[in-house]
Amino acid sequence: MTTKTKICGLNTREALAAAIDGGADYVGFVFFAPSPRHLEIAAARRLAEQARGRGDIVALTVDATDAVLDEIAKEIAPDFLQLHGSETPERVVEVKEKFGCKIIKAMPVRTSEDAALAKTYTKVADLILFDAKAPSGATRPGGHGQAFDWAVLDAVSRDIPFMLSGGLTPDNVQEAIRATCPQSVDVSSGVETAPGVKDADLIRRFLQAVKTANQS
Numbered sequence: 230m231t232t233k234t235k236i237c238g239l240n241t242r243e244a245l246a247a248a249i250d251g252g253a254d255y256v257g258f259v260f261f262a263p264s265p266r267h268l269e270i271a272a273a274r275r276l277a278e279q280a281r282g283r284g285d286i287v288a289l290t291v292d293a294t295d296a297v298l299d300e301i302a303k304e305i306a307p308d309f310l311q312l313h314g315s316e317t318p319e320r321v322v323e324v325k326e327k328f329g330c331k332i333i334k335a336m337p338v339r340t341s342e343d344a345a346l347a348k349t350y351t352k353v354a355d356l357i358l359f360d361a362k363a364p365s366g367a368t369r370p371g372g373h374g375q376a377f378d379w380a381v382l383d384a385v386s387r388d389i390p391f392m393l394s395g396g397l398t399p400d401n402v403q404e405a406i407r408a409t410c411p412q413s414v415d416v417s418s419g420v421e422t423a424p425g426v427k428d429a430d431l432i433r434r435f436l437q438a439v440k441t442a443n444q445s
């Protein structure tokens with residue numbers, strides 16, 4: 230199986246170009262004000278135009294209201310909405326119907342019980358994203374550069390197409406792919422030099438590492 234790639238939290242034209250030119254399948258824009266990767270709508274619209282047709286555009290939100298999602302849908306026209314909060318399965322259905330986007334539902338994981346909760350979303354989300362649970366006291370639910378124990382995914386059916394996230398880097402992504410067989414891998418901190426500061430070289434190295442894994 231060919232593993233796809235998502236580079237998340239892109240916020241400059243240079244970093245986005247490195248992701249697209251390097252063959253990223255998904256490019257992620259964060260709409261969550263406390264995040265160092267947060268984008269205002271106008272900036273996101275310009276980046277989305279740079280990316281459109283060259284990779285799937287993912288708009289990441291956290292328990293967003295309909296008003297926020299409506300603005301994102303109209304102004305950015307993303308291919309996917311990534312719901313990274315505590316949205317229920319019912320809310321996922323509602324968002325999908327109202328805004329006409331495919332849905333990535335993030336599942337915060339520390340234990341196999343956390344991973345098993347994904348089953349309640351497989352019929353309503355297009356893709357499940359397993360991400361490390363945020364550290365206690367964190368002001369955002371993702372993008373902390375922390376991995377979880379990949380073995381806790383063993384209990385989850387291999388039939389579920391999932392995106393693996395949390396603490397991935399150019400150096401550990403091949404091992405992560407071997408261990409979990411994900412549909413795709415997602416990275417943010419691992420291709421940054423500081424929170425919110427993407428590095429074109431690290432993006433290229435990450436994408437190349439996945440390509441190499443796909444060839445072996």
Ligand SMILES: O=C(O)c1ccccc1NCC(=O)[C@H](O)[C@H](O)COP(=O)(O)O
Nearest residue numbers: 237264371372373374395396416417418
């Ligand atoms: O990245 C953020 O700042 C962020 C803020 C709020 C909710 C989710 C966020 N990131 C979610 C992602 O999809 C990240 O790519 C994922 O958590 C992996 O991050 P990292 O471990 O830093 O690679």
